Amino acid sequence: MTDDETPAGTTVGTRDPDALLSRAGASGDPGRDQHFLVDDRVLDRIPTYATEAGVDLSHVLEIGAGNGALTDRLLAVADRVTAVERDPDLAAFLREEFADAIADGHLTVLEGDALEVDLPAYTASISNLPYGASSEILFRLLPAGKPLIAMVQREFADRMAAEPGGDDYGRLSVTAGHYADVELVEPVPPEAFSPPPAVDSAVVRALPREPDYTVADEAFFLGFVKAVFTQRRKTVRNGIRNTPHISGLDDPDAVVEAADENLLAKRAGDLSPTEFAELARLASEVGFSDD
CATH class of the missing domain: 3.40.50.150 (Vaccinia Virus protein VP39)
Structure with a gap:
């Protein structure tokens, strides 16, 4: 053979x-x-x-x-x-x-x-x-x-x-x-x-395994992460403000006004997944209109 x-x-x-x-x-x-x-x-x-x-x-x-x-x-x-x-x-x-x-x-x-x-x-x-x-x-x-x-x-x-x-x-x-x-x-x-x-x-x-944080809406969380990382050279503050067309947020300024300044001053590459989850939860609470 x-x-x-x-x-x-x-x-x-x-x-x-x-x-x-x-x-x-x-x-x-x-x-x-x-x-x-x-x-x-x-x-x-x-x-x-x-x-x-x-x-x-x-x-x-x-x-x-x-x-x-x-x-x-x-x-x-x-x-x-x-x-x-x-x-x-x-x-x-x-x-x-x-x-x-x-x-x-x-x-x-x-x-x-x-x-x-x-x-x-x-x-x-x-x-x-x-x-x-x-x-x-x-x-x-x-x-x-x-x-x-x-x-x-x-x-x-x-x-x-x-x-x-x-x-x-x-x-x-x-x-x-x-x-x-x-x-x-x-x-x-x-x-x-x-x-x-x-x-x-x-x-x-x-x-x-389950993550060591919770998110109310997984799709929004992952979309929010994607949006902020498109602006990875900018601060998270600017990343949120500049990407509502990706994240879907109605009022990104409201998110910035409500968020922790220490997180907003970082860049995306320095945020832990838990910190992303914290920001995404806040964004889902204050970043959308009631309509």
């Missing part, structure tokens, strides 16, 4: 990623955001970031399954896997390559765009995400309140996990942190992929 042949009775978790690419007839296409993870060591470690945290792996959702290299590792640790793949040729390959796992109910291949298909109930998501859609996909998954492990661009990972006061801290940090504790667990170099991307990558782990 050659490496290009489908190995009969292959044990899950042992498929060679380069051989999978060969069998799939896929070479990757940066223009279509296709960068296949081919480093065995990284592939083998990704599921451990779930198991070491005690994550429930009874049904794992994988977005962007590609040639199935990570799917193979997930099948070795999960009771069930649902693999979402938008490329019809790769989805067909996955159905052929993992026919036994599909037949025994261990794997479901869901063909389509992860932003459009109906996702099943799942206990955790573990994925090598398409970088161009990482933000949209993550913010479809994070509100579900399930553990998430994802390969993303390093810059994106740094911003997700950033703390107040740092250069990387921003809207993404506050929004991701609203849903989960986010940790960058492994940096990954370009040569771990085929073809290598032009950027460094990283694996992030997001474990859901």
